[in-house]
Amino acid sequence: MDVHNAFLHGDLEEEVYMKLPHPFRHSHPDKVFRLRKSLYGLKQAPRCWFNNDSYMLQKFKHYLGKCSSMKDLGKLKYFLGIEVSRGSEENFLSQRKYALDIVADSGNLGSRPADTPLEQNHDLDDDDGPLLTNPTPYFVHVLSQFMQELREAHWEAALRVVKFLKGSPRQGILLCADSDLSLTVYCDSNWSSCPITRRSLSAFVVLFGGSPIAWKTKKQKIVSHSSAEAEYRAMSMTLREI
Structure with missing residues (x-):
């Protein structure tokens, strides 16, 4: 379900302050707003949403279904071309x-x-x-x-x-519940791989808890004069990503 105002009604338990909008900032430079309700962009916002018990969530979904064409589609199975297969200890994402x-x-x-x-x-x-x-x-x-x-x-x-x-249509990403949540990164380069420009390729893959979360292959902007130079450029791109 996509509820546009779902995050706007949760009560904040922490003290969160917001700067005044631009027109009022000059006349009241020493004042700020204290937020009583959650807003988009706050890390507390999804916490407020998930703090509701299951009965209230079902009641709220039923109410939304009566007011509009919105309905509960159940557990996520397919979204934006990505299929989700659920297990007891893992989720598998594929396309x-x-x-x-x-x-x-x-x-x-x-x-x-x-x-x-x-x-x-x-x-x-x-x-x-x-x-x-x-x-x-x-x-x-x-x-x-x-x-x-x-x-x-x-x-x-x-x-x-x-x-x-x-x-290989069933190749995908396995997300395990019992992973150690360690960050593992591999990077590599292919020196002078382009036969026309002689520019090298940089590549990396980032694993979080054993699951790939980011990967990229990109042609380097300038010509590297050695394989070592190409490797350092690949490591530099990878470190910026981390």
Whole structure:
């Protein structure tokens, strides 16, 4: 349920003060507001909401259903393309349906799955084959650098990504209740990976309690003159993320 004013009626137990709005600040520079009710942006706001007992929550949901078309959909199962599978000690997040929809839209339901999303030593940068007649369905990260002059080889590489999705639609993120909540970070670089600009790639993944919560791969802005320099740039990007 999405209740826009759900956070506006909780009583605050702590003393929380707010600066006066701009028009009143000049005439009363030594005064502030003390908040009696919770507001969006306060860390106390969701606490106030969850402090209600289950009976009052059900009564409130029933009241909302009578006043408007809002209704209780029960426990979260699917939201914004993400499927949620619940267990007694863990939750599993995946995009199985979303991935299969991409495979179906591209007409690759009957194709053989690919083991990797992209060939390891591809030569897409040097390809001078025929241009792609319909670039509308084209997409995806590394391949997006060819958007200005799409060729059929680039489209074949994009379809390989789709075939990789077909073989791994149930890949997801496992969130365990008994994790130790430690922060683990891995970073790496691929020196001089771009054959045209000779720029390197930086990559990292952040695990919290064993579950990935952030990850990124990005081409470095300047050319690194050694693999060690590329590694340091990757570590610098990762430390900023942490």
